[in-house]
Amino acid sequence: MTHRERVLAAIRGEAPDRLPWVPRLEFWYRAALRGGFLPSELSGLSLEQIARRLGVGIYATIPDFTDIPEQGADADRCLGLHSSTSIPYDIVLHNVERCVSRHGHALEVEYRTPAGTIRTASVYTEEMLNAGASVPWVTRQAISCPEDFDAVGYIFENIEVRPRPERYLALQEKTGDDGVAVAYTLGTVCPLHLIMKELMTVETFFYAMADYPERIMRLCEQIEPLFERIKQIAAGLPAEVVFLGANYDDAITYPAFFRRHFLPPLRSYADLLHARGKYLMTHTDGENQKLLGAYLDSGFDVADSVCPHPMTRCRLEELYDAFAGRITIWGGIPSILLCKDSASWEDFRRFIDDAVARYHGKGSLVLGVSDMVTADADWDRFLYIGEKVAHP
Numbered sequence: 001m002t003h004r005e006r007v008l009a010a011i012r013g014e015a016p017d018r019l020p021w022v023p024r025l026e027f028w029y030r031a032a033l034r035g036g037f038l039p040s041e042l043s044g045l046s047l048e049q050i051a052r053r054l055g056v057g058i059y060a061t062i063p064d065f066t067d068i069p070e071q072g073a074d075a076d077r078c079l080g081l082h083s084s085t086s087i088p089y090d091i092v093l094h095n096v097e098r099c100v101s102r103h104g105h106a107l108e109v110e111y112r113t114p115a116g117t118i119r120t121a122s123v124y125t126e127e128m129l130n131a132g133a134s135v136p137w138v139t140r141q142a143i144s145c146p147e148d149f150d151a152v153g154y155i156f157e158n159i160e161v162r163p164r165p166e167r168y169l170a171l172q173e174k175t176g177d178d179g180v181a182v183a184y185t186l187g188t189v190c191p192l193h194l195i196m197k198e199l200m201t202v203e204t205f206f207y208a209m210a211d212y213p214e215r216i217m218r219l220c221e222q223i224e225p226l227f228e229r230i231k232q233i234a235a236g237l238p239a240e241v242v243f244l245g246a247n248y249d250d251a252i253t254y255p256a257f258f259r260r261h262f263l264p265p266l267r268s269y270a271d272l273l274h275a276r277g278k279y280l281m282t283h284t285d286g287e288n289q290k291l292l293g294a295y296l297d298s299g300f301d302v303a304d305s306v307c308p309h310p311m312t313r314c315r316l317e318e319l320y321d322a323f324a325g326r327i328t329i330w331g332g333i334p335s336i337l338l339c340k341d342s343a344s345w346e347d348f349r350r351f352i353d354d355a356v357a358r359y360h361g362k363g364s365l366v367l368g369v370s371d372m373v374t375a376d377a378d379w380d381r382f383l384y385i386g387e388k389v390a391h392p
Contacts, residue, residue: 002177003057006366008240011279011302013325013363019356020365021389022057022179022330023382024305024372025050026064030132031375039379048174056386058179059368060171061243061304061330062187062283063087065134069167075100075109078120078138079155080188080198087184088168089233092160105129107136113158116151118142131375142199146208149215152199153222161229168237182241182281183234189245189282190265191223192216202252231269235276241302242273246283250290258291263298270299281330285371289313292322306331307370316355320365328363331370333385338369338377348381352388360392 001009006016029047032038042050051058063084068074073083075098081091097112105124110117121140124133142152172181188194195216196205208216234242245266253262270280281302284295288306292314295303303323308316311334319329336342337351359365367389373382 003179004175004177007057007180010363010366011241011328013328015361015363018392019360019367019389020057021367021386022059023369023385024059024061026059026134026372027132028373028375028377030066030134031130032132034129034132035375048178052178054383054386055390057366058175060086060175060179061182061184061281062246063184072100075107077107077136078109078122078140078198079142079152080186080194081159082135082187084184086167086171088164088237089230090162090164092162093155094158094160096155096158105136106139108140111142111151111155113151113154115154116147118148118151118155138198141201141204143195143208144200144204146212146215149219153219156219156223156226159226161226161233163233165233165237168239172238180241181239182243183237183239185230185234185242185244186227187246187283189262191220191227192261193245194223195219197247227265231272235269235272235278239278241279241281242269243281243283243304244269244300246304247286248284248288248291249286251287253286253291255290255294258294259297263294266298266300270301274299285331287312287314288319292319296323296326300327302328302330302366304330305368305370307334308332310334311336311370317358320359323364325364328366330366331368332365333367333369335369335371335374335377338373338381340378341376345381349384352385356388356392 001017003020006020007022009016010020025047045053048058063086065082065084067085068083069085076091099110101108108121110119119140120142122136122138124136143149168183175181188197196202248258266282273280279301281304282300283305284303285305285307306319306329308314308319316332323329332355337348
C-alpha cells in the first residue's frame with residue numbers, strides 16, 4: 001500500500017498493511033537548518049524529499065505558516081488570519097487602513113477604521129526561532145477593552161475571502177501518493193473560538209463573557225460569514241479530508257462550554273462533509289480526558305495530534321478504546337519520548353514496541369509525534385520508530 005492508501009484505510013477503520021507513520025517534521029527541519037544539525041545525508045533536500053528518503057508519509061495537514069505567498073502576508077496573524085502557500089484562500093481587508101511596522105522579529109500593526117483604531121503586536125523570540133516555531137507570540141491582542149469590539153467587528157465585516165484552489169491542488173500534487181493532502185480551513189471552530197483564542201487573552205475573554213456577553217455575541221455574528229465562506233471553499237475542493245479547529249483543553253474549553261459552543265459547528269460541518277463523501281479532522285492536542293464523550297458526539301472523523309500520557313492524563317489505549325473506531329487517532333507518540341533529557345531509551349522503546357504490537361493490523365490509528373518532532377529530538381529514536389513500523 002502507499003502511504004496515502006494506508007492513511008485513508010485507517011480513517012475508514014480498516015486495517016492497512018502496516019501502521020501509517022506520518023511524522024510532522026517541519027519544526028525539527030527549520031530548527032535543524034537554523035542550528036546546523038541537519039544530518040549530512042539529508043543536506044540540500046526539501047521536507048518532502050526528506051520524508052521520501054526516510055520512507056515516512058508526507059505530513060500535509062497544518063500549513064507551514066512561515067511559507068507565505070508574498071511579503072507582508074503574515075500581517076494579520078494577530079486577528080487569527082493566516083496565510084500560506086497551501087491555504088486555499090486569500091483574505092483581503094477593505095475600507096481599513098493598515099499600518100505595519102517591523103523591528104527585527106517583532107511586528108506591530110495598527111488598524112484604522114471608521115469604528116475606531118486597534119493595535120496588535122507579536123514577536124518571535126530567539127528561543128522560538130531555535131525551536132523552529134511557525135507562529136509568533138502575541139504580545140498585544142486585538143481586543144483588550146470593550147471599546148475595541150466595534151473596530152474589530154468592522155474589520156471582519158469588511159473582509160473578502162478569495163478562493164485560491166490552485167494552492168490546494170499544488171499541495172495535493174506535491175504530496176502525491178506519499179501522504180494525504182488535507183484541506184485547511186481555520187485553526188478555530190467558530191467565531192467564539194476565534195475570539196477567545198486569537199483576539200483576547202483567555203482571562204479577558206471569560207470576564208467579557210460574564211460582563212458584556214452581548215458584545216461577544218454581536219462580534220460572533222460579524223465574524224460568522226468569514227467562517228461560512230472559508231468552509232464552503234474547502235468543502236468544494238477535491239480533498240478527502242478537511243481540517244477545522246485546533247487546541248482544546250478540558251479545563252479551559254471544559255465539557256459544558258465545548259458542548260454548547262464547539263460541538264454544534266463541528267457537527268454541522270461534519271454532516272456537510274459526510275454528505276460529500278469527505279472526512280472532518282480537528283486538532284485535539286490538549287488534555288482530552290473529560291472531552292472524549294463530546295468528541296464522539298461532535299461527529300468529526302480524525303483527532304489530529306493526539307498527545308497521550310505522560311504528557312497528558314490519557315493513555316493511548318484509553319483514547320483508542322474510547323473512540324471505538326468512530327474517530328481515528330492521528331498522532332499518539334508523545335514528543336518528549338524522543339528527547340534524551342525527558343525519557344530514557346528504555347521508556348521510549350517500551351512505548352513504541354507496545355504501540356506497534358498493539359495496533360499493527362488494526363485501523364483508526366495514524367501514527368505520528370504529537371504535536372511535532374521537536375528540535376531536541378534524538379535522531380536515532382526517530383529512525384527506530386520507522387524501522388519498528390516497517391518491521392513489526
